[in-house]
Amino acid sequence: MFMKMLVSSLIRRRSRMLVALIAIAIGATVLLGMVAISFDIPRQMGREFRSYGANMILVPSGEDALVKLSDAERAAAFIPKEQLVGMTPYRYEIVRINMQGYTAAGTSFDDVRRTSPYWNVNGEWPKGADDILIGSDIAEFTRITPGTVIAITGRSGSGARFKRDMTVSGIVRTGSVEDAFIFMHMPTLEELMGDSGTAEVVEISVATSEAGLGELVSRIEAEVPGVSPRLVKRVTQSETAVLSKLQSLVFLVTLVVLALTMICVATTMMTVVMERRKEIGLKKAIGAGNRSIAAEFIGEGLLLGVAGGLFGGVCGYFFAQAVSMNVFGRSVYLDWKLLPLTAAVSAVVTVAACLGPVRRATDVEPALVLRGE
Amino acid sequence: MNILELKGISMIYGQVKALYEVDLTVEQGEWLAIMGPSGSGKTTMMNIIGCMDKPTDGSVTFDGQEISKLGPSELTAIRRDKIGLIFQQFHLISYLTALENVMVAQYYHSMIDEDEALQALERVGLKDRAKHLPRQLSGGEQQRVCIARALINYPRLILADEPTGNLDETNEGVVMDILSKLHGEGSTIIVVTHDPEVAEFAEKTVFLDHGRINKIVRNSRPANAKTDADALKAAGAL
Ligand SMILES: Nc1ncnc2c1ncn2[C@@H]1O[C@H](COP(=O)(O)OP(=O)(O)O)[C@@H](O)[C@H]1O
Ligand SMILES: [Mg+2]
Numbered sequence: 039m040f041m042k043m044l045v046s047s048l049i050r051r052r053s054r055m056l057v058a059l060i061a062i063a064i065g066a067t068v069l070l071g072m073v074a075i076s077f078d079i080p081r082q083m084g085r086e087f088r089s090y091g092a093n094m095i096l097v098p099s100g101e102d103a104l105v106k107l108s109d110a111e112r113a114a115a116f117i118p119k120e121q122l123v124g125m126t127p128y129r130y131e132i133v134r135i136n137m138q139g140y141t142a143a144g145t146s147f148d149d150v151r152r153t154s155p156y157w158n159v160n161g162e163w164p165k166g167a168d169d170i171l172i173g174s175d176i177a178e179f180t181r182i183t184p185g186t187v188i189a190i191t192g193r194s195g196s197g198a199r200f201k202r203d204m205t206v207s208g209i210v211r212t213g214s215v216e217d218a219f220i221f222m223h224m225p226t227l228e229e230l231m232g233d234s235g236t237a238e239v240v241e242i243s244v245a246t247s248e249a250g251l252g253e254l255v256s257r258i259e260a261e262v263p264g265v266s267p268r269l270v271k272r273v274t275q276s277e278t279a280v281l282s283k284l285q286s287l288v289f290l291v292t293l294v295v296l297a298l299t300m301i302c303v304a305t306t307m308m309t310v311v312m313e314r315r316k317e318i319g320l321k322k323a324i325g326a327g328n329r330s331i332a333a334e335f336i337g338e339g340l341l342l343g344v345a346g347g348l349f350g351g352v353c354g355y356f357f358a359q360a361v362s363m364n365v366f367g368r369s370v371y372l373d374w375k376l377l378p379l380t381a382a383v384s385a386v387v388t389v390a391a392c393l394g395p396v397r398r399a400t401d402v403e404p405a406l407v408l409r410g411e
Numbered sequence: 412m413n414i415l416e417l418k419g420i421s422m423i424y425g426q427v428k429a430l431y432e433v434d435l436t437v438e439q440g441e442w443l444a445i446m447g448p449s450g451s452g453k454t455t456m457m458n459i460i461g462c463m464d465k466p467t468d469g470s471v472t473f474d475g476q477e478i479s480k481l482g483p484s485e486l487t488a489i490r491r492d493k494i495g496l497i498f499q500q501f502h503l504i505s506y507l508t509a510l511e512n513v514m515v516a517q518y519y520h521s522m523i524d525e526d527e528a529l530q531a532l533e534r535v536g537l538k539d540r541a542k543h544l545p546r547q548l549s550g551g552e553q554q555r556v557c558i559a560r561a562l563i564n565y566p567r568l569i570l571a572d573e574p575t576g577n578l579d580e581t582n583e584g585v586v587m588d589i590l591s592k593l594h595g596e597g598s599t600i601i602v603v604t605h606d607p608e609v610a611e612f613a614e615k616t617v618f619l620d621h622g623r624i625n626k627i628v629r630n631s632r633p634a635n636a637k638t639d640a641d642a643l644k645a646a647g648a649l
Contacts, residue, residue: 327487
């Protein structure tokens with residue numbers, strides 16, 4: 039009978055309950071969406087950073103302006119194979135597109151994917167020798183889209199002019215300096231420049247402890263005079279700092295949304311109680327105790343909370359997915375455990391919001407049913 | 412045996428003496444009518460008799476129990492167990508069917524019993540309307556559901572506040588016949604009414620004025636003596 043009363047009350051009085059339900063569902067949508075994003079994105083990124091991000095760079099030592107790749111190979115030999123995640127050289131030269139000068143970086147894309155896994159490429163990674171990536175700033179400025187063939191011009195090391203048609207296979211976005219660079223295969227750049235075997239900087243990712251890193255640095259310094267190894271903070275550390283700020287922002291927004299939901303539910307329930315004073319009075323007149331009345335309203339709140347929470351949770355999943363794709367450019371992994379959790383939180387919030395109105399409901403005097411109002 | 416005794420009952424709202432030093436006894440099985448102009452204290456008296464309000468002063472003994480000193484939850488228990496209420500505005504729960512409205516009273520009382528609830532509806536001639544919502548029922552039918560609900564827990568006392576106030580003549584007849592039948596089966600009934608014809612069914616009429624009992628009139632030949640199942644039949648209730 040209790041359930042029948044609750045369900046009938048909710049179903050046969052749809053319009054009023056719909057408002058509360060929508061409020062709860064929106065709250066749950068934001069809740070699940072925000073929680074999913076704020077926990078999943080940093081977790082995903084952090085995981086990738088931690089295991090692969092570059093944490094050491096090789097720069098030229100003293101008088102030399104360039105790192106010899108042969109020196110870099112010798113340095114890498116000191117790193118145990120199982121600890122070496124990737125080693126990526128970068129050689130920078132100036133090239134022109136339509137008379138406009140840009141920095142072109144020669145590199146090895148396979149290694150880039152290991153030392154900079156956070157690169158977000160829209161389109162394809164380069165395959166053929168004349169495939170290139172361009173930074174998103176350049177893409178925006180020149181309106182070049184993936185698949186476009188562009189003419190790259192410039193002067194080689196000996197001063198000879200060159201011109202080469204290359205295919206933009208993808209656009210890279212990192213939110214950092216890379217967004218203003220053009221990336222091509224190292225051999226291609228070497229061929230254009232007419233010399234080979236050097237780089238401005240070599241990024242290395244080593245999977246080892248901080249002590250292990252320090253040891254490596256001193257060994258390479260001593261044994262390979264051509265290069266100077268430097269430790270760099272992994273991208274993860276600065277990036278996760280930002281992300282944790284983002285997380286607390288999201289947390290705050292979620293709290294505000296929950297508070298708003300609660301206020302909305304509380305007002306709706308208050309209105310419901312006021313509207314139903316006669317009914318409450320009647321129930322009391324025919325023998326309902328305060329506990330029965332309270333249980334009925336809290337039960338309604340609970341049902342609303344769970345239903346709104348589940349519905350909103352499902353919406354929240356799509357919401358999180360959409361936000362994640364648009365803002366972070368990656369899909370969010372949704373732990374389905376979040377769904378019952380969201381429903382539970384909604385239920386708690388709704389019930390909490392109902393407590394005030396319920397007190398009002400139990401205060402209703404049975405005598406009022408006989409007094410015509 | 413007296414089922415109800417009011418002694419020196421006063422109900423004072425600020426300056427207004429809604430009831431003032433009222434004494435009244437009601438015997439077991441008696442049918443009592445309360446009449447009086449608007450504002451004379453009828454509703455106030457009903458609320459006190461029905462254990463929904465406590466008097467400012469005086470003592471109420473109901474079914475051998477002094478109730479003017481009881482707390483709200485004990486009063487709730489008495490309403491639940493011993494009193495059946497019939498209202499002028501019916502007060503059915505709008506989102507529950509006729510049957511469920513009857514069952515709600517069972518639910519608050521003890522356990523629900525659908526068959527018994529259906530039987531109660533049958534007694535008031537509404538078995539085939541059990542699954543209808545109040546808004547799908549006519550005023551007379553709603554009042555009969557209200558009566559079925561009032562009867563379902565075998566109350567010691569039936570309190571009816573203007574039970575026919577919102578009904579046409581035919582339905583008034585049906586409702587009064589149901590009450591007569593209940594009275595015939597030994598129920599104690601107190602009816603508040605404006606309508607002298609309704610009051611005629613009672614054995615005793617109490618006239619209230621300005622919170623005091625003006626006079627009590629014994630009805631030598633209650634109207635229910637002359638009625639039979641005819642009126643019920645005419646209204647299609649049986
Ligand atoms: N809750 C209340 N507060 C103040 N005055 C009230 C209240 N209830 C009833 N009264 C007053 O008590 C008097 C009797 O009211 P009532 O019992 O409702 O009369 P009746 O039902 O005979 O019309 C009226 O003057 C009314 O205004
Ligand atoms: Mg009145």
